[in-house]
Amino acid sequence: MSSRAAKRRKSGRKPEHKRPKHHAPATAATCPSCNAEVQWDARFCHACGVSLGASTASAGLDVKTVGLVVAAAIAIVSVVFAVAIIVTQNKIQVPLPRPAASSDAGSSPSLDLSSMTPRQAADRLFNRVMMASEQGNVAEALQFAPMAVQAYESLGTLDADGRYHLGMIHTITGDFAKAREQIGAIKQSVPDHLLGFTLEHAIAEQTGDAEAAARASAAFTAAYDSEMAAARSEYGDHRNTIERFRAAAEAGTTKSD
Numbered sequence: 001m002s003s004r005a006a007k008r009r010k011s012g013r014k015p016e017h018k019r020p021k022h023h024a025p026a027t028a029a030t031c032p033s034c035n036a037e038v039q040w041d042a043r044f045c046h047a048c049g050v051s052l053g054a055s056t057a058s059a060g061l062d063v064k065t066v067g068l069v070v071a072a073a074i075a076i077v078s079v080v081f082a083v084a085i086i087v088t089q090n091k092i093q094v095p096l097p098r099p100a101a102s103s104d105a106g107s108s109p110s111l112d113l114s115s116m117t118p119r120q121a122a123d124r125l126f127n128r129v130m131m132a133s134e135q136g137n138v139a140e141a142l143q144f145a146p147m148a149v150q151a152y153e154s155l156g157t158l159d160a161d162g163r164y165h166l167g168m169i170h171t172i173t174g175d176f177a178k179a180r181e182q183i184g185a186i187k188q189s190v191p192d193h194l195l196g197f198t199l200e201h202a203i204a205e206q207t208g209d210a211e212a213a214a215r216a217s218a219a220f221t222a223a224y225d226s227e228m229a230a231a232r233s234e235y236g237d238h239r240n241t242i243e244r245f246r247a248a249a250e251a252g253t254t255k256s257d
Helices: 003-011 053-090 118-134 137-153 159-173 176-189 194-207 210-229 235-237 239-251
Strands: 026-032 037-039
Touching: 003 235, 118 137, 118 159, 137 159, 159 176, 159 194, 159 235, 176 194, 194 210, 194 235, 194 239, 235 239
Parallel strands: none
Antiparallel strands: 026 037
16 A cells, blocks of 8 residues: 555545546537637636527527428428329320310310210310311311321221211321221212212312312212201211301302311
8 A cells, every 4th residue: 555545544535536527519609799619508608708598599499490491391302303203104194175166066165075985085176176277276286186086096987977077187187098088988888978078178179179179069069959868967967067068069169167
């Protein structure tokens, strides 16, 4: 035992223990009064003595608030980005505008294509193409024409009315070969079908063939009485077109719509 330890034992004093050293946090704050750098958890400024309790607490809250705001913003951006990816990958389509009815079809424009049968939807698209063409809106007619063609072709076997619709769409888009195919199919079942002659005249006008237009008008006029007596349903659906064509043919100014 050392002499120092012996003296402590004689005097009754307990041995001294060294206090552990506390390391100051790495972060620091600034005194709002004198701008001196102080410890983040200091209650008073060591330079000017001002109380730091309120300022350090508010600083801590600011950091937390900023962190929450940043996290929320990142979350929102992530959700928007994810939705954009889903829409792109799955090719989600926006519903088509509701087509307007043509002069021959008085269907309601308030109906949606999704609520119709395939044939009704095809006829509505035909109306949209015809209306746009009559108004001189070539861009809109060409926009809806491929959809209308696809709608009719997906139906399978078409009646004379459907073939007339499809032939008129092909005529508007300039595909006269396919339009003539529809005329051939119509005449195969009804050689003097009035809508077949109407379609022939439309093609002749589009191609500038005056002789073919005259032949179609003459054939239409010759077959009118007997064909109208047949009371075909498609004649009722296109009565306005037929009567306009007849009046123009008799006046020598035939012009199909």
